[in-house]
Amino acid sequence: MMKFIILFFFLLSATAEEVRYFNRIFGHVHLSPHATSSSLTTISCGFPLRIKQEQKTKHKNWIRVIAGDESGYIFHEYLSDQKPDCFQAKYPHFYNALNLDLSDLYYWGRLLDQVITVEVQP
Amino acid sequence: MKYVFLLFCFFTFADESQTQVESELEGVNFGALEEILEKDKLSTHVKKKLKAVKKVQELREKEMEEKKYYPSSQDFLPFLTQMWLVKNAAILKWDFEKPEYGIAQHLSEVLRKVGLIKRQYKILIINTDLLPSFALPTEKGSGYLLLSLPFMKTLDLSKNEISLLLLQDILRMDGAYLEKTLKETGLFEKVGKKMTEDEPNVSFVSDLLAHYSKNVFEVGVNFQQQFEVTKQMDNLLKGHENLRKSYLSLLNKISEMDTQSDLFKNYNKLFPTAKMQLEWLQPSRSKSFP
Numbered sequence: 337m338m339k340f341i342i343l344f345f346f347l348l349s350a351t352a353e354e355v356r357y358f359n360r361i362f363g364h365v366h367l368s369p370h371a372t373s374s375s376l377t378t379i380s381c382g383f384p385l386r387i388k389q390e391q392k393t394k395h396k397n398w399i400r401v402i403a404g405d406e407s408g409y410i411f412h413e414y415l416s417d418q419k420p421d422c423f424q425a426k427y428p429h430f431y432n433a434l435n436l437d438l439s440d441l442y443y444w445g446r447l448l449d450q451v452i453t454v455e456v457q458p
Numbered sequence: 459m460k461y462v463f464l465l466f467c468f469f470t471f472a473d474e475s476q477t478q479v480e481s482e483l484e485g486v487n488f489g490a491l492e493e494i495l496e497k498d499k500l501s502t503h504v505k506k507k508l509k510a511v512k513k514v515q516e517l518r519e520k521e522m523e524e525k526k527y528y529p530s531s532q533d534f535l536p537f538l539t540q541m542w543l544v545k546n547a548a549i550l551k552w553d554f555e556k557p558e559y560g561i562a563q564h565l566s567e568v569l570r571k572v573g574l575i576k577r578q579y580k581i582l583i584i585n586t587d588l589l590p591s592f593a594l595p596t597e598k599g600s601g602y603l604l605l606s607l608p609f610m611k612t613l614d615l616s617k618n619e620i621s622l623l624l625l626q627d628i629l630r631m632d633g634a635y636l637e638k639t640l641k642e643t644g645l646f647e648k649v650g651k652k653m654t655e656d657e658p659n660v661s662f663v664s665d666l667l668a669h670y671s672k673n674v675f676e677v678g679v680n681f682q683q684q685f686e687v688t689k690q691m692d693n694l695l696k697g698h699e700n701l702r703k704s705y706l707s708l709l710n711k712i713s714e715m716d717t718q719s720d721l722f723k724n725y726n727k728l729f730p731t732a733k734m735q736l737e738w739l740q741p742s743r744s745k746s747f748p
Contacts, residue, residue: 427525427527429522429525429526430527430660433657433659434663443544444544450582451582452580452581452583453578453579453581454565454569454577454578454579454581455578456569456577457575
Protein backbone atom coordinates (compact mmCIF):
# COMPACT_ATOMS: atom_id res chain seq x y z
CA MET A 337 0.00 0.00 0.00
CA MET A 338 2.82 2.39 0.99
CA LYS A 339 4.52 1.76 -2.37
CA PHE A 340 1.38 2.82 -4.22
CA ILE A 341 1.08 6.00 -2.20
CA ILE A 342 4.72 6.89 -2.93
CA LEU A 343 4.24 6.04 -6.61
CA PHE A 344 1.08 8.17 -6.71
CA PHE A 345 2.84 11.21 -5.25
CA PHE A 346 5.85 10.66 -7.52
CA LEU A 347 3.64 10.59 -10.60
CA LEU A 348 1.72 13.59 -9.33
CA SER A 349 4.88 15.62 -8.85
CA ALA A 350 6.29 14.46 -12.19
CA THR A 351 3.27 15.68 -14.12
CA ALA A 352 2.63 18.84 -12.06
CA GLU A 353 3.01 22.11 -13.93
CA GLU A 354 3.35 25.68 -12.83
CA VAL A 355 2.91 28.91 -14.75
CA ARG A 356 5.43 31.73 -14.72
CA TYR A 357 5.43 34.97 -16.64
CA PHE A 358 8.01 36.46 -18.94
CA ASN A 359 9.20 39.71 -17.32
CA ARG A 360 11.19 41.61 -20.03
CA ILE A 361 9.84 43.68 -22.92
CA PHE A 362 10.56 41.00 -25.54
CA GLY A 363 12.53 37.78 -25.55
CA HIS A 364 13.01 34.41 -27.13
CA VAL A 365 12.29 30.84 -26.17
CA HIS A 366 15.45 28.99 -27.22
CA LEU A 367 15.95 25.59 -28.74
CA SER A 368 18.87 24.83 -26.37
CA PRO A 369 19.78 26.17 -22.92
CA HIS A 370 22.11 28.96 -24.05
CA ALA A 371 21.60 32.49 -25.33
CA THR A 372 23.06 31.94 -28.81
CA SER A 373 20.87 28.96 -29.65
CA SER A 374 18.11 29.40 -32.23
CA SER A 375 14.90 31.07 -31.29
CA LEU A 376 11.79 28.92 -31.31
CA THR A 377 9.47 31.81 -30.75
CA THR A 378 9.46 35.47 -29.74
CA ILE A 379 7.43 36.31 -26.64
CA SER A 380 6.39 39.60 -25.10
CA CYS A 381 6.22 40.75 -21.50
CA GLY A 382 3.61 39.01 -19.37
CA PHE A 383 3.43 35.94 -21.59
CA PRO A 384 2.56 32.87 -19.49
CA LEU A 385 4.96 29.93 -19.76
CA ARG A 386 4.28 26.47 -18.40
CA ILE A 387 7.02 24.69 -16.50
CA LYS A 388 7.11 21.04 -15.64
CA GLN A 389 8.25 20.58 -12.05
CA GLU A 390 10.75 17.84 -12.75
CA GLN A 391 12.51 19.92 -15.42
CA LYS A 392 13.15 22.96 -13.26
CA THR A 393 16.67 22.16 -12.16
CA LYS A 394 18.06 20.27 -15.15
CA HIS A 395 20.08 23.08 -16.71
CA LYS A 396 22.02 25.64 -14.74
CA ASN A 397 20.18 28.99 -14.86
CA TRP A 398 18.02 27.86 -17.79
CA ILE A 399 14.51 26.53 -17.40
CA ARG A 400 12.65 24.32 -19.81
CA VAL A 401 9.34 25.96 -20.61
CA ILE A 402 6.33 25.30 -22.77
CA ALA A 403 5.15 28.27 -24.78
CA GLY A 404 2.05 27.34 -26.72
CA ASP A 405 3.10 24.52 -29.03
CA GLU A 406 6.81 25.07 -28.52
CA SER A 407 8.96 23.60 -25.82
CA GLY A 408 12.29 25.30 -25.24
CA TYR A 409 14.53 27.09 -22.78
CA ILE A 410 14.54 30.46 -21.13
CA PHE A 411 16.98 32.14 -18.72
CA HIS A 412 15.66 31.89 -15.15
CA GLU A 413 15.91 35.62 -14.39
CA TYR A 414 13.43 36.42 -17.14
CA LEU A 415 10.60 34.61 -15.35
CA SER A 416 8.37 35.89 -12.55
CA ASP A 417 5.87 34.11 -10.34
CA GLN A 418 3.46 37.03 -10.59
CA LYS A 419 2.31 38.79 -13.73
CA PRO A 420 4.91 41.57 -14.16
CA ASP A 421 4.29 45.29 -14.54
CA CYS A 422 4.93 45.42 -18.29
CA PHE A 423 5.72 48.55 -20.27
CA GLN A 424 3.25 47.43 -22.96
CA ALA A 425 0.43 47.05 -20.43
CA LYS A 426 1.32 50.21 -18.52
CA TYR A 427 1.31 52.43 -21.62
CA PRO A 428 -0.89 50.56 -24.15
CA HIS A 429 -1.89 53.64 -26.18
CA PHE A 430 1.68 54.86 -26.54
CA TYR A 431 3.05 51.38 -27.22
CA ASN A 432 0.44 50.54 -29.88
CA ALA A 433 1.02 53.86 -31.62
CA LEU A 434 4.70 52.98 -32.12
CA ASN A 435 3.71 50.23 -34.57
CA LEU A 436 6.79 48.11 -33.97
CA ASP A 437 7.25 45.49 -36.68
CA LEU A 438 8.16 41.82 -36.29
CA SER A 439 11.81 42.46 -37.02
CA ASP A 440 11.92 45.03 -34.17
CA LEU A 441 10.41 42.51 -31.78
CA TYR A 442 12.88 39.85 -32.90
CA TYR A 443 15.91 42.11 -32.37
CA TRP A 444 14.51 43.36 -29.06
CA GLY A 445 14.54 39.75 -27.90
CA ARG A 446 18.03 39.20 -29.30
CA LEU A 447 19.28 42.25 -27.42
CA LEU A 448 18.36 40.49 -24.21
CA ASP A 449 20.39 37.45 -25.36
CA GLN A 450 23.46 39.41 -26.41
CA VAL A 451 24.09 41.59 -23.36
CA ILE A 452 26.52 40.60 -20.64
CA THR A 453 25.35 41.82 -17.25
CA VAL A 454 27.80 43.38 -14.82
CA GLU A 455 26.67 43.73 -11.23
CA VAL A 456 28.66 45.61 -8.62
CA GLN A 457 27.42 44.78 -5.15
CA PRO A 458 28.94 46.26 -1.99
CA MET B 459 5.83 29.09 -36.86
CA LYS B 460 7.37 31.50 -34.39
CA TYR B 461 5.62 34.44 -36.00
CA VAL B 462 2.29 32.65 -35.83
CA PHE B 463 2.93 32.20 -32.14
CA LEU B 464 3.93 35.83 -31.80
CA LEU B 465 0.65 36.87 -33.39
CA PHE B 466 -1.09 34.65 -30.87
CA CYS B 467 0.80 36.58 -28.25
CA PHE B 468 -0.69 39.82 -29.58
CA PHE B 469 -4.17 38.42 -29.62
CA THR B 470 -3.99 37.42 -25.98
CA PHE B 471 -4.15 41.15 -25.19
CA ALA B 472 -7.31 41.41 -27.27
CA ASP B 473 -8.84 38.35 -25.58
CA GLU B 474 -8.34 39.94 -22.20
CA SER B 475 -10.55 42.86 -23.24
CA GLN B 476 -13.79 40.82 -22.90
CA THR B 477 -15.09 38.94 -19.93
CA GLN B 478 -16.78 35.57 -20.36
CA VAL B 479 -20.18 37.14 -19.60
CA GLU B 480 -19.62 39.81 -22.25
CA SER B 481 -18.70 37.17 -24.82
CA GLU B 482 -21.78 35.15 -23.96
CA LEU B 483 -24.07 38.13 -24.27
CA GLU B 484 -22.50 39.48 -27.44
CA GLY B 485 -24.84 39.18 -30.41
CA VAL B 486 -27.87 38.19 -28.36
CA ASN B 487 -30.96 40.23 -29.31
CA PHE B 488 -32.78 40.49 -26.00
CA GLY B 489 -35.55 42.59 -27.56
CA ALA B 490 -36.70 39.68 -29.71
CA LEU B 491 -36.56 37.32 -26.74
CA GLU B 492 -38.41 39.61 -24.35
CA GLU B 493 -41.70 37.67 -24.33
CA ILE B 494 -40.01 34.33 -23.81
CA LEU B 495 -37.85 35.74 -21.06
CA GLU B 496 -40.90 37.24 -19.29
CA LYS B 497 -42.68 33.92 -19.59
CA ASP B 498 -39.74 32.02 -18.12
CA LYS B 499 -39.23 34.72 -15.46
CA LEU B 500 -35.69 35.17 -16.65
CA SER B 501 -35.88 38.88 -17.40
CA THR B 502 -34.66 39.83 -13.90
CA HIS B 503 -31.66 37.56 -14.33
CA VAL B 504 -30.87 39.11 -17.72
CA LYS B 505 -31.18 42.62 -16.30
CA LYS B 506 -28.76 41.72 -13.51
CA LYS B 507 -26.28 40.32 -16.01
CA LEU B 508 -26.53 43.36 -18.29
CA LYS B 509 -26.01 45.66 -15.31
CA ALA B 510 -22.90 43.69 -14.29
CA VAL B 511 -21.52 43.86 -17.84
CA LYS B 512 -22.14 47.63 -18.01
CA LYS B 513 -20.27 48.09 -14.75
CA VAL B 514 -17.31 46.05 -16.02
CA GLN B 515 -17.27 48.06 -19.26
CA GLU B 516 -17.30 51.33 -17.34
CA LEU B 517 -14.47 50.17 -15.10
CA ARG B 518 -12.48 49.09 -18.14
CA GLU B 519 -13.02 52.40 -19.90
CA LYS B 520 -11.89 54.16 -16.73
CA GLU B 521 -8.84 51.96 -16.54
CA MET B 522 -7.96 52.61 -20.20
CA GLU B 523 -8.49 56.34 -19.65
CA GLU B 524 -6.04 56.19 -16.75
CA LYS B 525 -3.51 54.60 -19.10
CA LYS B 526 -3.72 57.45 -21.59
CA TYR B 527 -0.34 58.74 -20.51
CA TYR B 528 2.98 59.03 -22.25
CA PRO B 529 5.62 57.01 -20.38
CA SER B 530 7.17 58.57 -17.31
CA SER B 531 10.75 59.83 -17.57
CA GLN B 532 11.90 56.84 -15.50
CA ASP B 533 10.28 54.37 -17.90
CA PHE B 534 10.91 56.27 -21.11
CA LEU B 535 14.70 56.62 -21.19
CA PRO B 536 15.43 52.87 -20.79
CA PHE B 537 12.78 52.16 -23.45
CA LEU B 538 14.22 54.77 -25.82
CA THR B 539 17.76 53.43 -25.41
CA GLN B 540 16.65 49.87 -26.10
CA MET B 541 14.62 51.02 -29.08
CA TRP B 542 17.64 52.88 -30.45
CA LEU B 543 19.76 49.73 -30.10
CA VAL B 544 17.09 47.65 -31.82
CA LYS B 545 16.63 50.12 -34.69
CA ASN B 546 20.43 50.30 -35.15
CA ALA B 547 21.10 46.58 -34.86
CA ALA B 548 22.29 46.37 -38.49
CA ILE B 549 24.65 49.36 -38.14
CA LEU B 550 26.09 48.42 -34.77
CA LYS B 551 26.27 44.71 -35.65
CA TRP B 552 25.73 43.46 -32.12
CA ASP B 553 23.82 40.31 -33.02
CA PHE B 554 26.64 37.84 -33.56
CA GLU B 555 28.06 34.84 -31.77
CA LYS B 556 31.08 35.57 -29.61
CA PRO B 557 33.06 33.87 -26.90
CA GLU B 558 32.88 34.79 -23.22
CA TYR B 559 35.69 37.34 -22.86
CA GLY B 560 35.51 37.53 -19.05
CA ILE B 561 35.12 41.31 -19.23
CA ALA B 562 32.09 41.48 -16.92
CA GLN B 563 33.84 39.89 -13.97
CA HIS B 564 36.92 42.07 -14.44
CA LEU B 565 34.94 45.30 -14.83
CA SER B 566 32.95 44.46 -11.72
CA GLU B 567 36.19 44.07 -9.74
CA VAL B 568 37.63 47.34 -11.09
CA LEU B 569 34.43 49.26 -10.28
CA ARG B 570 34.38 47.85 -6.75
CA LYS B 571 38.05 48.79 -6.31
CA VAL B 572 37.40 52.41 -7.24
CA GLY B 573 34.27 52.56 -5.08
CA LEU B 574 31.53 52.53 -7.72
CA ILE B 575 29.11 50.08 -6.11
CA LYS B 576 25.39 49.23 -6.25
CA ARG B 577 25.43 49.41 -10.00
CA GLN B 578 24.35 47.21 -12.85
CA TYR B 579 25.50 47.56 -16.43
CA LYS B 580 24.89 45.66 -19.62
CA ILE B 581 27.89 45.21 -21.90
CA LEU B 582 27.06 44.88 -25.58
CA ILE B 583 29.90 43.89 -27.90
CA ILE B 584 29.57 45.52 -31.31
CA ASN B 585 31.32 44.25 -34.41
CA THR B 586 31.97 47.60 -36.07
CA ASP B 587 34.66 50.27 -36.23
CA LEU B 588 32.07 53.07 -36.21
CA LEU B 589 32.43 53.47 -32.45
CA PRO B 590 35.23 52.43 -30.09
CA SER B 591 32.92 52.36 -27.06
CA PHE B 592 29.98 54.34 -25.76
CA ALA B 593 27.71 54.28 -22.71
CA LEU B 594 23.98 54.65 -23.21
CA PRO B 595 21.79 55.75 -20.29
CA THR B 596 18.85 53.83 -18.83
CA GLU B 597 18.02 54.01 -15.11
CA LYS B 598 20.25 55.62 -12.47
CA GLY B 599 23.32 53.48 -11.81
CA SER B 600 22.81 51.38 -14.90
CA GLY B 601 23.08 51.55 -18.67
CA TYR B 602 24.33 49.85 -21.79
CA LEU B 603 28.08 49.81 -22.40
CA LEU B 604 28.87 49.42 -26.08
CA LEU B 605 32.30 48.00 -26.79
CA SER B 606 33.79 47.50 -30.24
CA LEU B 607 35.38 44.11 -30.91
CA PRO B 608 37.62 45.49 -33.74
CA PHE B 609 38.76 48.25 -31.37
CA MET B 610 39.70 45.75 -28.66
CA LYS B 611 41.54 43.60 -31.19
CA THR B 612 43.31 46.41 -33.06
CA LEU B 613 44.67 47.92 -29.87
CA ASP B 614 45.25 44.50 -28.29
CA LEU B 615 43.65 45.74 -25.09
CA SER B 616 44.17 43.95 -21.79
CA LYS B 617 41.24 43.30 -19.43
CA ASN B 618 42.42 46.18 -17.24
CA GLU B 619 42.52 48.54 -20.23
CA ILE B 620 39.08 47.44 -21.43
CA SER B 621 37.65 47.96 -17.94
CA LEU B 622 39.17 51.45 -17.75
CA LEU B 623 37.84 52.34 -21.20
CA LEU B 624 34.38 51.30 -19.97
CA LEU B 625 34.87 53.13 -16.66
CA GLN B 626 35.57 56.30 -18.63
CA ASP B 627 32.30 55.76 -20.51
CA ILE B 628 30.45 55.16 -17.23
CA LEU B 629 31.73 58.51 -15.93
CA ARG B 630 30.53 60.22 -19.11
CA MET B 631 27.16 58.58 -18.55
CA ASP B 632 27.15 59.65 -14.88
CA GLY B 633 27.71 63.19 -16.16
CA ALA B 634 24.47 62.66 -18.17
CA TYR B 635 26.02 64.36 -21.23
CA LEU B 636 23.93 62.40 -23.74
CA GLU B 637 20.80 62.53 -21.58
CA LYS B 638 21.02 66.32 -21.15
CA THR B 639 21.56 66.84 -24.87
CA LEU B 640 18.49 64.74 -25.68
CA LYS B 641 16.40 66.62 -23.12
CA GLU B 642 17.59 69.97 -24.46
CA THR B 643 15.93 69.19 -27.79
CA GLY B 644 12.56 69.87 -26.15
CA LEU B 645 11.37 66.50 -27.42
CA PHE B 646 10.88 65.18 -23.89
CA GLU B 647 7.98 67.61 -23.46
CA LYS B 648 5.31 64.92 -23.69
CA VAL B 649 7.11 62.45 -21.46
CA GLY B 650 5.03 61.65 -18.36
CA LYS B 651 2.14 63.83 -19.56
CA LYS B 652 -1.49 62.86 -20.15
CA MET B 653 -2.48 62.33 -23.76
CA THR B 654 -4.65 65.18 -24.94
CA GLU B 655 -5.23 63.78 -28.44
CA ASP B 656 -7.52 60.84 -29.33
CA GLU B 657 -4.62 59.16 -31.13
CA PRO B 658 -1.26 59.56 -29.40
CA ASN B 659 1.29 61.46 -31.40
CA VAL B 660 4.52 59.50 -31.18
CA SER B 661 6.47 61.31 -33.91
CA PHE B 662 8.66 62.78 -31.16
CA VAL B 663 10.08 59.27 -30.60
CA SER B 664 11.43 59.08 -34.18
CA ASP B 665 12.86 62.58 -33.80
CA LEU B 666 14.53 61.58 -30.55
CA LEU B 667 15.98 58.45 -32.17
CA ALA B 668 17.47 60.64 -34.90
CA HIS B 669 19.01 62.95 -32.26
CA TYR B 670 20.25 59.90 -30.39
CA SER B 671 22.06 58.68 -33.52
CA LYS B 672 23.49 62.11 -34.25
CA ASN B 673 24.89 62.37 -30.72
CA VAL B 674 26.36 58.89 -30.64
CA PHE B 675 27.75 58.76 -34.18
CA GLU B 676 28.65 62.41 -34.81
CA VAL B 677 28.68 64.70 -31.77
CA GLY B 678 30.20 62.57 -29.00
CA VAL B 679 31.89 64.42 -26.14
CA ASN B 680 33.28 67.97 -26.05
CA PHE B 681 36.59 69.19 -24.54
CA GLN B 682 35.07 70.41 -21.28
CA GLN B 683 33.27 67.10 -20.71
CA GLN B 684 36.34 65.06 -21.60
CA PHE B 685 38.46 67.18 -19.25
CA GLU B 686 36.01 66.58 -16.39
CA VAL B 687 36.00 62.84 -17.06
CA THR B 688 39.80 62.67 -17.27
CA LYS B 689 40.14 64.48 -13.93
CA GLN B 690 37.59 62.13 -12.36
CA MET B 691 39.56 59.16 -13.70
CA ASP B 692 42.71 60.69 -12.22
CA ASN B 693 41.03 60.99 -8.80
CA LEU B 694 39.46 57.54 -8.86
CA LEU B 695 42.74 55.85 -9.80
CA LYS B 696 44.73 57.50 -7.03
CA GLY B 697 46.01 54.73 -4.77
CA HIS B 698 45.53 52.13 -7.52
CA GLU B 699 48.92 52.35 -9.20
CA ASN B 700 48.36 49.24 -11.32
CA LEU B 701 45.09 50.61 -12.72
CA ARG B 702 46.64 54.05 -13.27
CA LYS B 703 49.45 52.49 -15.31
CA SER B 704 46.87 50.61 -17.37
CA TYR B 705 44.92 53.82 -17.97
CA LEU B 706 48.03 55.61 -19.22
CA SER B 707 48.86 52.59 -21.37
CA LEU B 708 45.31 52.67 -22.83
CA LEU B 709 45.59 56.38 -23.67
CA ASN B 710 49.01 55.81 -25.24
CA LYS B 711 47.65 53.01 -27.39
CA ILE B 712 44.74 55.20 -28.55
CA SER B 713 47.12 58.07 -29.23
CA GLU B 714 49.37 55.80 -31.34
CA MET B 715 46.33 54.51 -33.22
CA ASP B 716 45.42 58.13 -34.06
CA THR B 717 48.71 58.67 -35.82
CA GLN B 718 49.39 55.24 -37.30
CA SER B 719 46.07 53.78 -38.40
CA ASP B 720 43.06 54.77 -40.47
CA LEU B 721 40.87 52.57 -38.34
CA PHE B 722 38.55 54.39 -35.97
CA LYS B 723 39.06 57.69 -37.73
CA ASN B 724 35.77 58.61 -36.02
CA TYR B 725 37.50 58.52 -32.66
CA ASN B 726 38.78 62.09 -32.79
CA LYS B 727 35.45 63.27 -34.11
CA LEU B 728 33.68 61.84 -31.08
CA PHE B 729 36.26 62.37 -28.36
CA PRO B 730 39.06 64.90 -27.84
CA THR B 731 42.41 63.25 -28.51
CA ALA B 732 43.98 60.81 -26.08
CA LYS B 733 47.21 62.83 -26.41
CA MET B 734 45.42 65.77 -24.87
CA GLN B 735 44.13 63.58 -22.05
CA LEU B 736 47.69 62.45 -21.37
CA GLU B 737 48.70 66.11 -21.08
CA TRP B 738 45.81 66.81 -18.68
CA LEU B 739 47.04 63.97 -16.50
CA GLN B 740 50.46 65.62 -16.07
CA PRO B 741 50.73 66.90 -12.47
CA SER B 742 51.41 70.50 -13.56
CA ARG B 743 48.21 70.60 -15.67
CA SER B 744 45.89 69.13 -13.06
CA LYS B 745 44.24 72.22 -11.58
CA SER B 746 41.59 73.41 -14.00
CA PHE B 747 40.34 73.24 -17.56
CA PRO B 748 42.90 75.02 -19.76
